[in-house]
Amino acid sequence: EEVSMYRIELESLKVKGKDCPKPVKAWSQCGLSSKVMDVIKKNGYEKPTPIQAQAIPAIMSGKDVIGIAKTGSGKTLAFLLPLFRHVLDQPEIGPEDGPISLIFAPTRELAIQIYNECRKFCKPLKLRTVCVYGGSGVSEQIADLKRGAEIVVCTPGRMIDVLAANSGRVTNLRRLTYLVLDEADRMFDMGFEPQVMKIINNTRPDRQTVMFSATFPRQMEALARKILTQPIEVQVGGRSV
Ligand code: ADP
Ligand code: MG
Numbered sequence: 001e002e003v004s005m006y007r008i009e010l011e012s013l014k015v016k017g018k019d020c021p022k023p024v025k026a027w028s029q030c031g032l033s034s035k036v037m038d039v040i041k042k043n044g045y046e047k048p049t050p051i052q053a054q055a056i057p058a059i060m061s062g063k064d065v066i067g068i069a070k071t072g073s074g075k076t077l078a079f080l081l082p083l084f085r086h087v088l089d090q091p092e093i094g095p096e097d098g099p100i101s102l103i104f105a106p107t108r109e110l111a112i113q114i115y116n117e118c119r120k121f122c123k124p125l126k127l128r129t130v131c132v133y134g135g136s137g138v139s140e141q142i143a144d145l146k147r148g149a150e151i152v153v154c155t156p157g158r159m160i161d162v163l164a165a166n167s168g169r170v171t172n173l174r175r176l177t178y179l180v181l182d183e184a185d186r187m188f189d190m191g192f193e194p195q196v197m198k199i200i201n202n203t204r205p206d207r208q209t210v211m212f213s214a215t216f217p218r219q220m221e222a223l224a225r226k227i228l229t230q231p232i233e234v235q236v237g238g239r240s241v
Pocket of ligand 1: 044045046047048049052069070071072073074075076077
């Protein structure tokens with residue numbers, strides 16, 4: 001029976017860190033706007049998955065969060081839904097302003113997947129999102145960034161290029177207050193740590209940072225300490241499967 005299955009799934013949730021809010025059971029407990037709820041319903045997402053049930057209230061509480069759950073468990077919405085609320089809570093961006101939120105993905109395919117999920121919500125919310133990745137022309141990405149976007153999804157190498165382009169006049173990180181590292185394990189397996197750090201070192205120290213990964217091997221802890229402040233760790237299933 002479905003309700004008890006859900007209870008069993010939630011029992012595999014582990015939480016580390018101080019003052020973590022309780023997991024939610026329904027979307028109605030997530031503090032989402034009616035426009036966000038409409039998109040969720042339209043897509044047939046009946047209730048939060050276990051990682052969403054715990055990570056969404058943790059992120060909404062304003063804390064840095066490390067979310068660990070296997071592929072296919074719904075990590076994208078776990079960081080996107082709090083992202084939309086964060087962005088909508090900020091004053092509108094002006095013509096010279098860079099993004100309020102930045103999402104790192106290790107590959108162009110993953111960046112595009114996140115971007116497509118993000119776009120479903122951006123239209124009704126009247127937000128703009130741009131996807132910045134290598135292996136395709138940079139000029140269109142630069143033009144989109146210059147028009148302004150609250151949300152940027154990127155791969156690290158190309159993001160460094162556009163930040164440096166035109167003496168730094170294409171975009172900037174001055175208003176960046178919500179940073180996401182998705183598929184963090186792959187990011188570091190692929191050797192992108194220096195590029196990610198180069199960008200993060202130019203962001204505001206008062207930003208909120210969340211990191212999602214299928215696994216969280218010991219070697220990643222040092223990196224997590226560098227970029228997250230007193231994080232809550234939310235884990236569904238094992239830490240390194
Ligand atoms: P992960 O990043 O953990 O690999 P994704 O975020 O890509 O997982 O989600 C996997 C699939 O599950 C996607 O097709 C997504 O649309 C779907 N999904 C996400 N959240 C829910 C939900 N609450 N209910 C049903 N399906 C969902
Ligand atoms: Mg994912």
